[in-house]
Amino acid sequence: MARDTRPIRTRFAPSPTGFLHIGGARTALFCWLAARATGGQFVLRIEDTDRQRSTAESVQAILDGMAWLGLDADEGPFYQSERMDRYREVVDRLLDNGQAYRCYCSKERLEKLREQAMDAGEKPRYDGHCRNLEQAPEGVEPVIRFRNPLEGSVAFDDRVRGRIEVSNAELDDLVIMRADGSPTYNFAVVIDDLDMNINLVIRGDDHINNTPRQINIYRALDVEPPEFGHVPMILGDDGARLSKRHGAVSVMSYREQGYLPDAMINYLARLGWSHGDQEIFSREELIELFDIADVNHKASRFDTAKLNWLNQHYLREGNHDEVHSELVWHFQHAGLHTENGPSLADLVAVQAERVETLVELVERSRPFYEDFSEYEHTAAKKHLRPVAGEPLENLRNRLAGLAHWRVDDLQAAVQATVDELEIGFGKIGMPLRVALMGHGESPAIDKTLWLMGRERTLARIDRALAHIADRAAAQD
Known part of the structure; x- marks a missing residue:
């Protein structure tokens, strides 16, 4: 089509x-x-x-x-x-034309009708008791009901669900204005859509049963209803x-x-x-x-x-301004200050592959923006041991002497420590992670160093070395 x-x-x-x-x-x-x-x-x-x-x-x-x-x-x-006068104006018009009428039925009577229908296994509906009432009872504030056609059917071509047809015999005379003068949904929405020149109503499919009732009101007002598209739940x-x-x-x-x-x-x-x-x-x-x-x-x-999965895609490849704006909002809610660490562009470039949401990104990035009070106990016990002291000190001296704080230079410094001391990468990588992050999780170590920055990196290695020294002294 x-x-x-x-x-x-x-x-x-x-x-x-x-x-x-x-x-x-x-x-x-x-x-x-x-x-x-x-x-x-x-x-x-x-x-x-x-x-x-x-x-x-x-x-x-x-x-x-x-x-x-x-x-x-x-x-x-x-x-x-703000449109109450307009609704009352149209109700008065329908009353004058005989297309609406006043209903004085009590709540008790209506409830009894409902119970009788339920007991009979039928759909509850108003029986039209006041439809042709000749004398109104005194002292009762009526509701206004729409005089629904008794014969024929309502048919419309739903833009989502196709042809829908409902017999008017299944529709009762719905209330269009309450006793307090306020309009009901099914009436107000018709007047609004009419006045606002709406030509397509898109709404949830829980409204499908309302649509034939509303179409009949449009027809009573001698206007063509809009098209409808009812989307599924x-x-x-x-x-x-x-x-x-x-x-x-x-x-x-x-x-x-x-x-x-x-x-x-x-x-x-x-x-x-x-x-x-x-x-x-x-x-x-x-x-x-x-x-x-x-x-x-x-x-x-x-x-x-x-x-x-989609969110991670947009973190990596979406609009940078949107990611930045949302990330600033999350930093503020987490009590972190973006000026205390790496640029958000650099942070996202490193962390986006490792997280699915901005909340994860912020929480995993806390150590880049604020100091931690203590090491994660298990990680420190396993990796900040006396044997890690020499590799960390060797690397610290290399890092302090770097002319440029770039990823390639940082990776080369780590590799040089591994080569000189003839140790496996894990002997320096894990102690360094714990020293920098307070725990054993981080991005690639060269990028972690890059995000951490020279001053914070050296200070945290010094702190780790002091922790190792205290631990060694306690063992003596």
Whole structure:
């Protein structure tokens, strides 16, 4: 099927009742890509009509998540809470046209209807008791219900799932305005998308059952509904629906765990969308290649190992400015000062092959930026023994006399000590690692020396020699 290149005007419309989760972020990305791929517009709308659960903190969490991922909106954010007059205006119009009516049914009556349906094994639905009510009871604040057609069906061609058709007999008269005057989701979203000229609604497939109801409201208003694309849910590594128990489901928690925005964008795009066997995509490639019709209608499984692999790729070969910016953020959160050690570019060049996240990179790099208080006990006991004193002192003297602190010169100095003392590399390599890092793990020894710098290297070898001397004295 030929790619649809009409300019898409779409929106991401989260409810500010919590953080921006992974499923929402992927939906936002698909919306953003659909708009960018066709030269259209991406609108951000905050659906905050749930007054009890919506919070300013959640709004900020959503905006922060969008900003971190680089999903910039062309318009918005718009807030439903600022559009109440518009919703009431349309409700009044529907009431005047007989396409909506006031419902005075009590919660007790509605609950009894629900229980009866459940007992009968039927889908709970409103029975239309107030649909043609001639006299309203006194002292009861009504809700407003939409007068759904009783016959026919609703059919639409979903851009992801194909043709969907639902009989109107399966749809009841949904509430469009609560007794307190606030609109319900299914009503407000129609008015918003209509007013904002949205021509493609991309959202999770948990909304599929809402779509026929919304299409009927569009038709009651005598307007053509937008197209729809319902994307599948995301499953955890274990195959169950992704939830809090899987750990990081908030977008910003992935930042805290050391993932890069470009890695997250690449990974989220591949959760349900593909282009051949290609795994790595720049944002420019995603914009060029993305089509909502290519999204798979089956659920996608979150694969942490693949995300880690992608993140390491972007650490090594991604945008240097992004890596630098994120790394500075992590250094600050770890209480480290970047000016106290090697340049971040040099650090990444050495460490990126050894880590998958920025958190790992920072923690493994602590000794390059701050002194450690004590040696790791087992490593010091095994490698900082009296026999290591001569190789360390020999190397220290060579390092102190180097004219240039370059990787090749540092490697040559280590090799010269090995050759002169006729020892295996391990006899100097491991004691040197413990002396410099406080433990037995480090990058290649020449690069470790290079990152550590002359002054800090000599000071730490001196400290190790003093430790060895104290240990030898204690043995006498």
